[in-house]
Amino acid sequence: MRFLLLTFLTFLTLNADTVYEKGKRLYKQKGCGGCHGTKLEGMHRYPYLANRAKGFLTYKLKRFRSREADNQQQEMMIPFAMNLSDDEIDALTIYMNEYVDETSTKRYDDSFYQEGDGGS
Numbered sequence: 001m002r003f004l005l006l007t008f009l010t011f012l013t014l015n016a017d018t019v020y021e022k023g024k025r026l027y028k029q030k031g032c033g034g035c036h037g038t039k040l041e042g043m044h045r046y047p048y049l050a051n052r053a054k055g056f057l058t059y060k061l062k063r064f065r066s067r068e069a070d071n072q073q074q075e076m077m078i079p080f081a082m083n084l085s086d087d088e089i090d091a092l093t094i095y096m097n098e099y100v101d102e103t104s105t106k107r108y109d110d111s112f113y114q115e116g117d118g119g120s
C-alpha cells in the first residue's frame with residue numbers, strides 16, 4: 001500500500017515537472033518573452049505574468065484565442081493566442097502561475113494593502 005502511494009506521489013511530482021517544463025518551452029518558442037519579458041516581469045504596457053492566478057490567465061488566453069479583445073492594445077495578443085491548443089494553454093498557465101526565477105527564490109507579492117484614506 002505504501003509502495004503504491006509512493007509511486008503515485010512520484011508520478012504526480014514528475015508529471016508536474018513535465019508540464020511546467022513544457023510551458024517554459026512553449027513560452028520561449030512562441031516568443032511570449034519578447035513582450036512579457038524573459039522573467040515574466042512585463043514591460044511598458046505588457047503586463048507581468050509571473051505567479052498570477054491560473055484561472056485568470058486561462059480565461060484571458062482563451063478569450064484572445066477566440067479573437068475577443070476589449071481594446072486595440074489587447075488585440076496585439078490575438079495572433080499569439082490564436083493557434084494555442086487547450087493543452088498548450090494549460091501548460092503555459094501552469095508555467096506562469098508556478099513560475100520561479102531560477103536566479104532568485106523571491107515570488108511576486110500579490111497581496112493588496114490599502115494605504116491612506118483614499119481621499120486627500
Ligand code: HEC
Nearest residue numbers: 030031032034035046047057060061073074076077080092
Ligand atoms: C507583441 C507583444 C506580445 C506578445 C508576443 C505576447 N503578448 Fe501577451 N499581451 C500583450 C498585450 C499588449 C496584452 C494586453 C495588455 C492589456 O490588457 O492592456 C497581453 C496580455 C496577455 C495576458 C493577459 C494579462 C492581463 O493582465 O490581462 C496573458 C495571459 C498573455 N498576454 C499571455 C501571453 C502568452 C502566453 C504569450 C505567448 C504565447 C504572449 N502573451 C505573447 C502583448 C503580447
